[in-house]
Amino acid sequence: MNKLLTVSLSPHVHGKDSTSRLMTGVVIALLPAWAVSVYYFGWAALYLPVLSVVFCMFFEFVIQKYMLKRASSLKDGSAIVTGLLLAFTLPSSLPVWILAIGALVAIGVGKMSFGGLGTNPFNPALVGRVFLFISFPVQLTSWPVPKGFHTSLTDAVTGATPLGLLKEGMRSGEQVSTLLKNVPDHMQMFLGYMGGSMGEVAAAALLLGFLYLLWKKIITWHIPVTILTTVFLFSGLLWLINPANNADPVFHLLTGGVMLGSIFMATDYVTSPMTPKGMIIYATGIGLLTVIIRRWGAYPEGVQFAILIMNAFVPLINMYVKPKRFGEVKKNG
Amino acid sequence: MQKYQLKTFPKGGVHPAENKLSAGSPIKILPLPERVVIPVVQHLGAPAEPVVQKGDTVVAGQLLAQSKGFVSANIHASVSGKVFRIEERFDASGYKRLAFVIDRHDDTWDPAIDRSDTLHEHITASREEIIRKIQEAGIVGMGGATFPTHIKLNVPKGKKADILIINGVECEPFLTADHRLMLEKSKELMVGIRILMKALGVDRAVIGIEQNKPDAIDLLSSLAEKSSGITVQALKVKYPQGGEKQLIKAITGREVPSGALPVDVGAVVHNVGTTLAAYEAVQKNKPLVERIVTVTGKSLQEPSNFLVRIGTPVAEVIEAAGGLPEDTGKVVLGGPMMGKAVSKLDIPVTKGTSGILILPDSEAHRKPVQPCIRCAKCVSVCPMGLEPYLLMSLGQHQLWDKARRERALDCIECGSCSFICPADRPLLDYIRLDKMRIGALIRKEKKAVS
Numbered sequence: 068m069n070k071l072l073t074v075s076l077s078p079h080v081h082g083k084d085s086t087s088r089l090m091t092g093v094v095i096a097l098l099p100a101w102a103v104s105v106y107y108f109g110w111a112a113l114y115l116p117v118l119s120v121v122f123c124m125f126f127e128f129v130i131q132k133y134m135l136k137r138a139s140s141l142k143d144g145s146a147i148v149t150g151l152l153l154a155f156t157l158p159s160s161l162p163v164w165i166l167a168i169g170a171l172v173a174i175g176v177g178k179m180s181f182g183g184l185g186t187n188p189f190n191p192a193l194v195g196r197v198f199l200f201i202s203f204p205v206q207l208t209s210w211p212v213p214k215g216f217h218t219s220l221t222d223a224v225t226g227a228t229p230l231g232l233l234k235e236g237m238r239s240g241e242q243v244s245t246l247l248k249n250v251p252d253h254m255q256m257f258l259g260y261m262g263g264s265m266g267e268v269a270a271a272a273l274l275l276g277f278l279y280l281l282w283k284k285i286i287t288w289h290i291p292v293t294i295l296t297t298v299f300l301f302s303g304l305l306w307l308i309n310p311a312n313n314a315d316p317v318f319h320l321l322t323g324g325v326m327l328g329s330i331f332m333a334t335d336y337v338t339s340p341m342t343p344k345g346m347i348i349y350a351t352g353i354g355l356l357t358v359i360i361r362r363w364g365a366y367p368e369g370v371q372f373a374i375l376i377m378n379a380f381v382p383l384i385n386m387y388v389k390p391k392r393f394g395e396v397k398k399n400g
Numbered sequence: 401m402q403k404y405q406l407k408t409f410p411k412g413g414v415h416p417a418e419n420k421l422s423a424g425s426p427i428k429i430l431p432l433p434e435r436v437v438i439p440v441v442q443h444l445g446a447p448a449e450p451v452v453q454k455g456d457t458v459v460a461g462q463l464l465a466q467s468k469g470f471v472s473a474n475i476h477a478s479v480s481g482k483v484f485r486i487e488e489r490f491d492a493s494g495y496k497r498l499a500f501v502i503d504r505h506d507d508t509w510d511p512a513i514d515r516s517d518t519l520h521e522h523i524t525a526s527r528e529e530i531i532r533k534i535q536e537a538g539i540v541g542m543g544g545a546t547f548p549t550h551i552k553l554n555v556p557k558g559k560k561a562d563i564l565i566i567n568g569v570e571c572e573p574f575l576t577a578d579h580r581l582m583l584e585k586s587k588e589l590m591v592g593i594r595i596l597m598k599a600l601g602v603d604r605a606v607i608g609i610e611q612n613k614p615d616a617i618d619l620l621s622s623l624a625e626k627s628s629g630i631t632v633q634a635l636k637v638k639y640p641q642g643g644e645k646q647l648i649k650a651i652t653g654r655e656v657p658s659g660a661l662p663v664d665v666g667a668v669v670h671n672v673g674t675t676l677a678a679y680e681a682v683q684k685n686k687p688l689v690e691r692i693v694t695v696t697g698k699s700l701q702e703p704s705n706f707l708v709r710i711g712t713p714v715a716e717v718i719e720a721a722g723g724l725p726e727d728t729g730k731v732v733l734g735g736p737m738m739g740k741a742v743s744k745l746d747i748p749v750t751k752g753t754s755g756i757l758i759l760p761d762s763e764a765h766r767k768p769v770q771p772c773i774r775c776a777k778c779v780s781v782c783p784m785g786l787e788p789y790l791l792m793s794l795g796q797h798q799l800w801d802k803a804r805r806e807r808a809l810d811c812i813e814c815g816s817c818s819f820i821c822p823a824d825r826p827l828l829d830y831i832r833l834d835k836m837r838i839g840a841l842i843r844k845e846k847k848a849v850s
């Protein structure tokens with residue numbers, strides 16, 4: 068009985084959640100979309116995400132070890148998620164050196180310059196992606212035609228995303244309804260048969276990932292459902308007002324990065340609000356901004372900018388949107 | 401098919417592994433200890449004042465210390481014997497407190513106490529007599545809060561209670577003392593409830609029990625049918641279902657306002673153990689000198705429920721359950737969510753000791769703290785609607801005023817936030833610090849005013 072007993076404050080048990088377990092869950096949820104991407108875009112879609120992860124982990128390691136001189140946090144798995152998400156927003160025809168720059172910016176600027184995981188205000192993968200988009204517009208908007216393992220990267224430039232076509236058409240003043248005749252139909256889009264970034268094409272696979280995240284209680288429904296609903300309603304309204312000049316709402320949901328963005332990027336823990344009410348405000352903002360940029364902005368796709376813009380509002384939302392306190396009832400109520 | 405209409409509290413909560421290892425072990429009487437250590441403070445409030453001296457011979461049930469001040473409780477001898485010393489001894493709090501050390505002779509009881517098993521159903525005592533007897537018996541909240549019971553029964557002027565809630569939830573993992581009590585002392589419990597109803601002047605009582613104790617729900621429901629005004633409410637298994645405010649909300653739908661008392665919404669909550677003690681005090685003249693204690697743990701040979709005399713060393717209770725396992729790393733008095741880890745095993749079982757939990761070394765340590773990933777899980781599990789991550793960071797930055805505005809004082813210290821946090825952050829540690837510092841601020845303000 069002269070055993071030394073450990074003394075600490077309660078609670079004395081802990082749930083099974085850990086940061087690395089949650090991150091692993093996100094990676095698993097991304098697998099179906101990755102598989103579809105490989106199916107449509109071939110080898111490049113297999114190795115580019117892997118390389119992206121390797122770059123992200125490498126930069127995180129180097130920055131922590133040699134610049135910040137801190138213990139490594141690679142084990143938490145967040146660099147893997149950032150690497151995958153970054154690659155998923157890029158075309159499979161992207162040169163590897165550009166991908167490496169993207170990873171450096173995502174990790175170095177997007178994450179480490181703010182103090183690492185937990186303190187970064189913007190989604191690191193999106194910071195990397197937007198940086199590349201501004202710096203290398205040509206490479207970033209060359210979309211390979213989905214031809215599976217027959218995809219040859221040299222004829223990649225011929226493809227275009229449905230959203231790109233839409234914007235081109237609107238610029239040239241063509242009728243949207245005639246333009247859309249040339250894009251894949253909704254079912255094909257749902258299954259991912261269209262030009263686009265590696266991980267964003269297959270709505271079906273991304274939704275599968277969403278179900279997994281919900282099942283494992285990694286995220287709640289609030290952000291994705293609110294974004295998708297807002298995009299649907301807002302684009303639907305525009306479409307109802309003028310069907311000749313607007314794409315239908317289902318088209319908006321299935322194209323571009325809306326699915327990937329709403330399920331995997333806008334829900335990034337660090338850069339999204341802490342309360343359900345806050346999440347709904349934030350997600351509504353993303354949905355509205357996405358459609359506004361798509362319809363009136365200079366770029367065909369707006370979801371990434373929309374998320375980054377709303378990221379900036381998160382501290383404000385957290386400050387003013389409080390959970391409903393227990394016992395906060397009106398004095399005479 | 402749902403057998404019961406289940407109720408629960410609406411916001412937050414967690415589901416720790418239940419581990420009710422000793423649920424099937426009937427209550428056994430622990431062999432009497434040779435020596436007991438009985439602290440003068442086993443309750444929330446001021447220490448009681450000794451009325452016996454070193455060297456005195458006492459009998460079981462004799463008053464040792466008289467309650468002093470408004471919030472305090474009497475202390476009685478749990479065995480018969482000689483007062484060996486009255487000195488400072490360690491108790492579960494980790495501090496030394498004045499205590500009676502009594503060497504037991506035999507087992508002689510105060511003759512006024514009825515120790516038979518005869519059930520006395522007829523309540524003759526008046527409201528005032530009931531409260532006086534409960535006060536004399538030194539009864540305190542036996543769920544762990546140890547607030548003197550007679551004070552809760554004295555509804556303040558201008559307020560009115562209309563419902564008595566009996567807490568048989570036992571939402572803490574591992575603990576089964578209340579469960580066994582409900583099964584084995586059900587008839588006494590029902591009389592106890594009627595006693596408390598009479599004291600409070602209410603005609604309605606609801607016994608709240610978590611759904612994981614269907615035998616207790618069935619048994620008490622069948623008894624309640626014969627008693628007017630008493631019903632049983634099955635509750636969802638969710639921690640902290642047995643938190644006073646959560647239980648009131650689940651059963652009545654009423655929300656106790658921040659800073660207010662349950663009676664402000666017409667409800668008074670008593671634990672089943674307390675209710676049984678009230679029965680024994682009023683019908684049997686018996687002061688609170690023994691209680692049911694669960695001794696449990698995955699490596700323990702024989703997880704059990706014992707009827708233990710107050711003042712028995714914790715080590716002896718563990719011995720009776722097969723002895724301290726080799727791999728022991730931590731011993732907790734109470735449950736794993738809110739219990740207190742102790743450093744020594746010669747400390748005594750007191751009125752609030754609902755369980756002795758033995759955790760293996762592999763589960764005794766906390767994991768390294770990682771940065772907050774702002775996953776919002778702590779916010780979503782907090783039953784009080786607080787933001788634990790924020791309260792912790794305010795604590796780290798010593799921003800007590802701000803923590804006060806963010807309602808740190810509303811925290812019921814249930815531990816759900818620390819339990820869920822994937823980054824293993826010690827949220828509740830910092831929230832406790834917030835509360836302590838805010839308490840000091842408030843005292844200072846009060847001084848400045850007067």
Ligand code: SF4
Nearest residue numbers: 772773775776778821
């Ligand atoms: S649960 Fe932990 S990691 Fe998540 S927000 Fe709260 S403190 Fe941060």
Ligand code: SF4
Nearest residue numbers: 782811812814815817
């Ligand atoms: S802040 Fe307090 S009440 Fe809320 S979960 Fe944590 S310990 Fe429980």
